[in-house]
Amino acid sequence: MKKEVIAEVYLTYRLYIFPIVVAVASLGLIVLIIIPQISSLISNQKVGDQLSHRFKTLEVKAKDLETYDSLDLSQKVSYALSAFPAEKDFINVIGLIQNLVSQSGFTVINLALGSQSSKALNTDSYTIKLEVSGSKILAANLFSSIESSTRIMKIDNIEISNAQNSQATDILININVLYSPSPASFGSIDSPLPKLSQKDEDLLAKLAGVSPFSPPDANVQLPSRGKANPFE
Amino acid sequence: MAHISINLLPIEYTQTTLKQAKFYKVQALGIAIILLMVFLASLSVALRVLQNQNIKGVASGVSAQEQKINSLKDKQVSLLLLQNRLQVINQYLGISSKQVKLYQLLDKLIPQTVIINSFSVDKSGQIVISALMPNSLILDDTLNNLVDKQMSGNMISQVSIDNISRGKDSVYRVSLTIKPL
Numbered sequence: 001m002k003k004e005v006i007a008e009v010y011l012t013y014r015l016y017i018f019p020i021v022v023a024v025a026s027l028g029l030i031v032l033i034i035i036p037q038i039s040s041l042i043s044n045q046k047v048g049d050q051l052s053h054r055f056k057t058l059e060v061k062a063k064d065l066e067t068y069d070s071l072d073l074s075q076k077v078s079y080a081l082s083a084f085p086a087e088k089d090f091i092n093v094i095g096l097i098q099n100l101v102s103q104s105g106f107t108v109i110n111l112a113l114g115s116q117s118s119k120a121l122n123t124d125s126y127t128i129k130l131e132v133s134g135s136k137i138l139a140a141n142l143f144s145s146i147e148s149s150t151r152i153m154k155i156d157n158i159e160i161s162n163a164q165n166s167q168a169t170d171i172l173i174n175i176n177v178l179y180s181p182s183p184a185s186f187g188s189i190d191s192p193l194p195k196l197s198q199k200d201e202d203l204l205a206k207l208a209g210v211s212p213f214s215p216p217d218a219n220v221q222l223p224s225r226g227k228a229n230p231f232e
Numbered sequence: 233m234a235h236i237s238i239n240l241l242p243i244e245y246t247q248t249t250l251k252q253a254k255f256y257k258v259q260a261l262g263i264a265i266i267l268l269m270v271f272l273a274s275l276s277v278a279l280r281v282l283q284n285q286n287i288k289g290v291a292s293g294v295s296a297q298e299q300k301i302n303s304l305k306d307k308q309v310s311l312l313l314l315q316n317r318l319q320v321i322n323q324y325l326g327i328s329s330k331q332v333k334l335y336q337l338l339d340k341l342i343p344q345t346v347i348i349n350s351f352s353v354d355k356s357g358q359i360v361i362s363a364l365m366p367n368s369l370i371l372d373d374t375l376n377n378l379v380d381k382q383m384s385g386n387m388i389s390q391v392s393i394d395n396i397s398r399g400k401d402s403v404y405r406v407s408l409t410i411k412p413l
Contacts, residue, residue, distance in 0.1 A: 022262035025266055029273050034273050034276050037277055037280050043288060044280070044287060051290045054294055057300060057321065058298065059297055065304040068307050068310075072313065077314050077317075077404065083325070086316045105258035122323070139339075140332075143332045143336075153274075153326060154324065154329045157352075157354055158332075159351070160351040161354040174355075178314075182316070189301050196314070199322070202306065203318060204318070
């Protein structure tokens with residue numbers, strides 16, 4: 001009885017009921033499936049683009065890193081660190097200054113380490129007070145040899161005095177010896193890789209050519225010492 | 233010859249037939265709309281699945297590259313350290329300090345015949361000189377050289393005589409303070 005009533009109502013109003021059912025079903029499909037899928041497609045497209053961009057960047061970075069030779073790089077780092085170290089290198093610098101002084105024709109009278117680090121320059125530095133004796137004509141050579149040394153040093157005070165009954169000149173120089181601790185972080189995976197410019201390569205070649213303290217040569221083979229078999 | 237059309241069917245039958253025809257049209261259109269919606273829904277789902285697969289592929293590629301870069305991290309550290317050092321080395325290497333430049337300038341400007349007893353240049357670049365000048369001509373020359381902007385290369389802003397005396401030997405004892413620009 002009930003079915004017959006429903007069928008009769010449907011047959012009477014099917015011209016209206018059918019379009020309403022179609023509209024509701026279409027709306028349901030649009031709201032529940034099409035719109036969420038399309039919005040996900042759009043947002044995922046952005047994620048996909050970012051990922052593929054990152055992939056390309058990382059691929060290029062990995063290829064670039066592969067082109068560098070580890071040994072060559074570590075040697076370059078050692079040259080750079082010998083010119084501008086991460087720590088105070090008193091012993092090396094004292095030896096170097098003594099060499100420069102004697103090469104410039106002067107004699108070291110006194111050499112003292114400054115008590116405080118100076119921040120006058122854009123980097124850390126410590127002071128060395130150098131007192132030398134020699135000909136005044138050679139003073140300019142001494143200053144330029146100190147400042148053009150591949151171990152970075154800057155003169156910030158000069159005092160020259162002539163002894164009354166002597167040809168020799170006493171020179172007191174304050175030298176700022178530059179150093180800087182290594183950076184705290186060395187970049188993330190995504191950080192861009194620095195490229196060495198031609199200027200950097202030229203500078204490294206210069207540092208390698210006249211390295212103030214020759215770095216240990218990895219290829220040098222020490223002669224064998226002692227017995228081949230110590231139990232014999 | 234004109235045809236005579238006579239409709240003997242009841243009017244209700246005609247109306248029912250017209251209603252039915254209208255409904256079939258609406259039905260066909262409704263089914264077409266439903267099919268279109270189903271097609272669009274399945275297309276969007278398929279696209280989404282394909283996109284997810286692509287993203288998974290790229291993500292696995294990214295993680296592979298990350299592993300590769302991690303294995304080469306030593307080189308990255310070396311490069312960054314090298315760049316960090318070279319920046320400062322480039323800034324200072326081969327560039328004379330103000331003090332040395334001033335010393336070289338005065339060495340050029342002061343005549344050889346002048347005997348310098350003492351010379352000092354401090355951190356600010358201020359120079360104090362105590363010198364013996366054999367005669368007034370050389371004293372004039374020296375002072376003129378020092379105050380001449382062209383000769384001093386615009387490195388000196390002020391020259392002041394702190395003390396001047398002439399001895400019995402007609403030698404001038406001069407103390408000068410020179411301020412840099």
